Amino acid sequence: MELYQKTAAELSAMLKNKEVSSVELTKAAFARTAAVEEKVGAYITLTEEKALADAAAIDAKRAAGEELPLLAGVPVSVKDNICTKGIRTTCASKMLENFNPPYDATVMDKLHAAGLVMTGKTNLDEFAMGSSCENSALQKTRNPHNPDHVTGGSSGGAAASVAAGEVSIAVGSDTGGSIRQPASFCGVVGLKPTYGTVSRYGLIAFASSLDQIGPFGRCVEDAAMLADVLRGYDKMDSTSYPREYDSLTAGLNADIKGMKIGLPKEYFGEGISEEVSKSVLAAAETYRQLGAEVVEISLPLSKYALPIYYILSSAEASSNLARFDGVKYGYRAEQFDGIIDLYVKSRSEGFGPEVQRRIMLGTYVLSSGYYDAYYKKARAAQRAIRADYAKAFEQVDVILTPVAPTTAYKVGEKTSDPLQMYMGDICTVSVNIAGLPAMVQPCGFDSNKLPIGMQLIGPRFGEQKLVNAGLAFEKASGLSNIVAL
Amino acid sequence: MKYEPVIGLEVHAELSTKTKIFCGCSTAFGAEINTHVCPVCTGQPGALPVLNKQVVHYAAKMGVATHCTVNRLCKSDRKNYFYPDLPKAYQISQFDVPICENGYVDFEVDGEPKRVRFERIHFEEDAGKLLHDEGDGTVVDFNRCGVPLIEMVTRPDIHSAAEAKEFLETVKTTLSYLQICDCRMEEGSIRCDVNVSVRPMGSDKLGTRVEMKNINSFSAAERAITYEVNRQIDVLEEGGQIIQETRRWDDSRGKNMVMRSKEDAQDYRYFPDPDLVAVEIDDAWMEQIESEIPELPQSRYARYIKDIGLQPKEARILSDSFDKACLLDDGVAMNRVDAKAIANWILSDISKYLNDKGLELKDTRLTAAKLVDMIELIEKNTISGNAGKKVLVQLFETDDSVDAIVEKLGLKQVSDEGAIRKLVDEVLAANPKSVADYKGGKKNAIGFLVGQCMKASKGKGNPKMINQLLSKTLEQM
Numbered sequence: 021m022e023l024y025q026k027t028a029a030e031l032s033a034m035l036k037n038k039e040v041s042s043v044e045l046t047k048a049a050f051a052r053t054a055a056v057e058e059k060v061g062a063y064i065t066l067t068e069e070k071a072l073a074d075a076a077a078i079d080a081k082r083a084a085g086e087e088l089p090l091l092a093g094v095p096v097s098v099k100d101n102i103c104t105k106g107i108r109t110t111c112a113s114k115m116l117e118n119f120n121p122p123y124d125a126t127v128m129d130k131l132h133a134a135g136l137v138m139t140g141k142t143n144l145d146e147f148a149m150g151s152s153c154e155n156s157a158l159q160k161t162r163n164p165h166n167p168d169h170v171t172g173g174s175s176g177g178a179a180a181s182v183a184a185g186e187v188s189i190a191v192g193s194d195t196g197g198s199i200r201q202p203a204s205f206c207g208v209v210g211l212k213p214t215y216g217t218v219s220r221y222g223l224i225a226f227a228s229s230l231d232q233i234g235p236f237g238r239c240v241e242d243a244a245m246l247a248d249v250l251r252g253y254d255k256m257d258s259t260s261y262p263r264e265y266d267s268l269t270a271g272l273n274a275d276i277k278g279m280k281i282g283l284p285k286e287y288f289g290e291g292i293s294e295e296v297s298k299s300v301l302a303a304a305e306t307y308r309q310l311g312a313e314v315v316e317i318s319l320p321l322s323k324y325a326l327p328i329y330y331i332l333s334s335a336e337a338s339s340n341l342a343r344f345d346g347v348k349y350g351y352r353a354e355q356f357d358g359i360i361d362l363y364v365k366s367r368s369e370g371f372g373p374e375v376q377r378r379i380m381l382g383t384y385v386l387s388s389g390y391y392d393a394y395y396k397k398a399r400a401a402q403r404a405i406r407a408d409y410a411k412a413f414e415q416v417d418v419i420l421t422p423v424a425p426t427t428a429y430k431v432g433e434k435t436s437d438p439l440q441m442y443m444g445d446i447c448t449v450s451v452n453i454a455g456l457p458a459m460v461q462p463c464g465f466d467s468n469k470l471p472i473g474m475q476l477i478g479p480r481f482g483e484q485k486l487v488n489a490g491l492a493f494e495k496a497s498g499l500s501n502i503v504a505l
Numbered sequence: 506m507k508y509e510p511v512i513g514l515e516v517h518a519e520l521s522t523k524t525k526i527f528c529g530c531s532t533a534f535g536a537e538i539n540t541h542v543c544p545v546c547t548g549q550p551g552a553l554p555v556l557n558k559q560v561v562h563y564a565a566k567m568g569v570a571t572h573c574t575v576n577r578l579c580k581s582d583r584k585n586y587f588y589p590d591l592p593k594a595y596q597i598s599q600f601d602v603p604i605c606e607n608g609y610v611d612f613e614v615d616g617e618p619k620r621v622r623f624e625r626i627h628f629e630e631d632a633g634k635l636l637h638d639e640g641d642g643t644v645v646d647f648n649r650c651g652v653p654l655i656e657m658v659t660r661p662d663i664h665s666a667a668e669a670k671e672f673l674e675t676v677k678t679t680l681s682y683l684q685i686c687d688c689r690m691e692e693g694s695i696r697c698d699v700n701v702s703v704r705p706m707g708s709d710k711l712g713t714r715v716e717m718k719n720i721n722s723f724s725a726a727e728r729a730i731t732y733e734v735n736r737q738i739d740v741l742e743e744g745g746q747i748i749q750e751t752r753r754w755d756d757s758r759g760k761n762m763v764m765r766s767k768e769d770a771q772d773y774r775y776f777p778d779p780d781l782v783a784v785e786i787d788d789a790w791m792e793q794i795e796s797e798i799p800e801l802p803q804s805r806y807a808r809y810i811k812d813i814g815l816q817p818k819e820a821r822i823l824s825d826s827f828d829k830a831c832l833l834d835d836g837v838a839m840n841r842v843d844a845k846a847i848a849n850w851i852l853s854d855i856s857k858y859l860n861d862k863g864l865e866l867k868d869t870r871l872t873a874a875k876l877v878d879m880i881e882l883i884e885k886n887t888i889s890g891n892a893g894k895k896v897l898v899q900l901f902e903t904d905d906s907v908d909a910i911v912e913k914l915g916l917k918q919v920s921d922e923g924a925i926r927k928l929v930d931e932v933l934a935a936n937p938k939s940v941a942d943y944k945g946g947k948k949n950a951i952g953f954l955v956g957q958c959m960k961a962s963k964g965k966g967n968p969k970m971i972n973q974l975l976s977k978t979l980e981q982m
């Protein structure tokens with residue numbers, strides 16, 4: 021077995037036992053990347069020199085007998101909407117193509133403190149707006165399982181980097197499914213943590229009230245280990261919860277006898293492909309056999325989630341992205357006549373069509389005369405959806421659903437029809453609207469050998485339940501550490 | 506026809522917190538361009554604001570002092586617009602739920618009581634500053650960006666430029682009493698926008714309102730209002746109509762010009778800032794805020810007239826300055842010397858010293874206890890009033906005790922009767938002509954003789970005793 025085929029959990033043990041050094045691992049990661057990157061295109065920027073230096077520093081510490089955190093020395097990729105000091109952070113946009121942040125995001129400090137070695141910055145839909153990674157203005161990323169198919173998005177580069185064996189773990193972000201849907205399309209594990217558990221300081225905002233940074237891994241344990249590194253209160257982010265977190269890794273337990281798992285009937289009807297439905301229902305059957313109690317539940321407001329999501333996220337995006345005006349940093353039009361013209365040209369030339377579409381949509385729903393009908397109503401509906409979930413979690417421990425209506429579709433298949441593309445988010449957005457944690461992992465393959473994913477949704481701060489339920493299924497199904505190519 | 510002006514003000518005051526409203530940068534004025542900046546206040550991608558609790562504290566203090574209802578759950582909203590001095594392209598402010606609502610201040614205009622109601626007080630961040638003459642193009646200085654402000658919006662209760670000016674002075678005094686604003690007008694720490702309309706006297710309908718911006722001092726506000734009221738009356742008198750618009754005041758030319766019409770009014774697309782969770786003022790915090798409100802100027806003003814017997818003008822000078830009022834009240838509270846004597850020292854020599862030096866009381870070392878020590882020595886005839894003036898200068902500039910200063914400068918008055926008698930006898934003997942003049946009916950010759958005695962005592966003789974002894978001796982001669 022090659023090093024690139026190992027999970028982060030395995031690599032962590034090997035490093036601890038000094039069977040391998042971080043420099044060796046890092047070299048292996050870049051060798052693998054060199055071999056497959058042309059087909060995959062996961063990265064926008066590779067930081068090999070810095071990675072090798074960081075790895076050497078970790079090795080030196082280990083050699084000196086220092087006690088190191090679990091993932092110290094393990095290579096990790098980082099989504100390119102997370103600020104890295106002095107390393108360009110593009111959001112896959114022409115607008116920030118040459119932007120070098122003057123500071124590190126809090127999660128970068130955490131990765132550094134835990135001794136992880138960043139390999140580079142991964143591709144995404146421009147400003148995380150999209151579900152296929154095709155909206156990147158800078159890079160084309162393809163599904164490692166079949167390069168004719170999309171990776172999903174927006175964290176397509178992150179998911180692909182893990183699925184292609186370039187790294188075992190990756191940091192992504194999820195606003196409406198941006199970790200979970202590409203995890204599903206690429207056959208890896210992705211966790212969207214409870215809103216407020218991972219600092220957003222330094223995550224270039226798409227929709228502040230929905231964005232959450234989270235881990236990708238080759239298996240549930242990988243995701244749990246990286247989540248342990250990322251979580252934690254940050255005084256620089258006023259939406260982060262002032263509380264302590266127990267280690268998910270230490271709490272891993274595959275015994276789920278008596279666990280109550282809910283199957284919301286609204287998630288298995290029209291619009292979800294039969295292959296996907298069948299596969300997720302088969303997973304439910306596995307859970308039954310493992311001693312869980314599987315019950316049908318109802319989340320009646322699910323049908324409103326998509327419009328609520330597009331109203332709230334676009335409204336916030338229209339304001340969050342207003343700072344990209346050509347004045348201070350980022351793209352500035354070469355020719356302009358006065359300040360208004362500078363704004364108009366810089367933004368028209370710097371932003372791609374999907375970003376402009378959402379800015380216009382968001383500007384519209386916040387406009388005087390429309391605010392009450394759209395934004396205010398969506399906020400009220402958001403509270404109702406939260407209540408919907410709260411009621412469901414009185415009955416069950418976790419909720420099991422599909423992740424997306426289909427498996428990874430073909431490149432170009434949906435780019436001309438934004439609404440069709442938006443429909444693909446139908447199973448994931450309500451989790452962000454309710455601020456809940458959810459985890460995605462492979463539960464099968466379709467007839468084209470493309471991965472099918474399943475989603476486990478937990479109550480607020482219910483991550484431990486999710487990883488335990490995920491681990492139980494992973495052990496029973498053997499669907500773990502799937503490396504494509 | 507006679508017209509009545511109807512005026513409402515929007516006053517912005519910079520709060521004197523040490524750090525900015527959403528980051529840890531210093532708020533100090535006058536620093537090198539773009540040195541008090543960080544990722545947060547320059548709107549770097551990914552940077553997040555965290556509300557400075559001191560801002561909430563200060564804003565709530567102003568609310569309590571002006572009889573407002575304080576909303577205990579403080580939410581923040583975004584006001585979206587593009588301008589190069591606004592790095593996020595939105596200003597974090599408060600929209601539908603301001604921290605304070607429905608208050609008022611009372612004051613006097615030409616001796617008549619006046620009340621102006623506050624509609625709201627909210628907190629927000631200041632923008633940066635555009636510098637147009639720093640070489641090529643325009644430079645944006647973000648040092649000011651993120652300095653906390655409160656905006657105070659009045660009801661249209663003001664009916665003259667003079668009332669507006671008195672109102673602004675009252676707001677300024679209140680801010681300084683609460684110690685939440687430096688009130689340095691030249692640094693722009695208090696600014697205001699003015700809404701003006703006029704209506705026929707006796708009407709209760711409001712006329713069309715014009716907003717005026719770019720007013721940089723209280724006297725400019727007075728001039729701008731007078732101008733705008735007259736302009737509107739002229740338009741109406743000529744049969745025209747007032748157009749709802751925003752006009753820009755040009756103080757140097759003494760006139761205003763249209764800035765934008767109602768049609769150009771921006772849609773700020775306010776919405777709750779998703780980066781900031783609401784901050785709650787709990788009961789303990791509220792009690793703390795309430796406990797920090799000192800006795801306010803209006804109340805002290807009344808007390809100084811009634812209890813100390815000061816003239817309204819004197820009471821106003823003292824109550825207008827928190828430092829002076831506190832010096833007086835602290836001194837009076839010691840109950841050792843005449844209250845009016847303390848007031849007089851503050852009104853005369855202390856005020857003069859501060860004016861001459863361009864200082865404020867808090868910049869000096871004078872304390873109420875030392876001032877009282879000094880006055881007490883005068884009342885006991887240990888030193889003369891003139892010597893007191895010399896002691897005072899030392900009290901401003903050193904930490905020495907009054908006794909030590911008197912000792913050091915040798916100011917102790919000679920009040921020993923034997924010594925004074927000797928002086929008087931010598932002076933009378935040396936000035937027979939003046940004695941003759943006095944005896945001949947020129948009673949004011951005694952002034953010269955007192956002067957000679959003082960001179961002979963090198964200024965240390967007790968003038969009262971000298972006077973008495975001289976009079977007595979001359980009468981007996």
Ligand SMILES: [Zn+2]
Pocket residue numbers: 525528529530541542543544545546547651
């Ligand atoms: Zn700052």
